[in-house]
Structure formats: structure tokens, C-alpha cells
Amino acid sequence: MVKEELEFFDVTVKPWRDVPGGKCAGLHERILSGDPNSGNYSRILRFDPGCDTTPNGVLTHDFWEEVYIVEGSIIDLRLNREFKTGQYACRPPGMPHGPWKSPRGCTTFEVRYTKE
Numbered sequence: 001m002v003k004e005e006l007e008f009f010d011v012t013v014k015p016w017r018d019v020p021g022g023k024c025a026g027l028h029e030r031i032l033s034g035d036p037n038s039g040n041y042s043r044i045l046r047f048d049p050g051c052d053t054t055p056n057g058v059l060t061h062d063f064w065e066e067v068y069i070v071e072g073s074i075i076d077l078r079l080n081r082e083f084k085t086g087q088y089a090c091r092p093p094g095m096p097h098g099p100w101k102s103p104r105g106c107t108t109f110e111v112r113y114t115k116e
Helices: none
Strands: 027-035 039-049 064-076 081-085 088-091 100-102 104-114
Touching: 039 064
Parallel strands: none
Antiparallel strands: 027 039, 039 104, 064 081, 064 088, 064 100, 064 104
């Protein structure tokens, strides 16, 4: 995994942007570091209150994904389970998850990386 070398910094210097794809209103990301060639990156993901990712459907992808809920909660609509502050997930490639709904909002820290 190739990413830039970074010492501690104020993450608010990195801008929020709407998650690419534009299917879900209220879903924003702040990319902290990444490698555009591999798609490996670390980000903060924010679900605005009321965000519903149903238009994205159930997700699977070809990379590893680790997610830690920093604050708030999200509901996995497929599993009908709510996940809250302090919970963590480690998803291997191909693991189905979502769609999500966040009635009160949620912020997560996420790391994505390929198998290599």
C-alpha cells in the first residue's frame, strides 16, 4: 500500500466532499491519505441525519475495508441492526453490507486497501 508520509496534522485542512456517484444525499467524505493508483485510502465518512443509502443497494467490493464508528449510529437495513459509537468492522473483499440509514447522523473512520 503506497500512501504519502504524513505526521500528525489538523484533519480539518482536508475538505469535505460529497461521496462520488451522487446517488445518496447527505453522504460526505474527507480523504485523509490515499494512493490514486491502487485506490487505497483512509477517510472520514459522514452520514447527515436522515441519510439513507438505499439507492446504492447492498455493497460488495474487491478490497479490504475497516470501519470504526467515531460518533452516532447507522442501521444496516439488510440485517436490520443498528451499529453505534465505538463499534468496529473488518470486511474482506466480497463481504456484503448495507444499505444504511442514519436517523441521527454518524461519523466513521475508514481504511480501504487491496490484498497486496
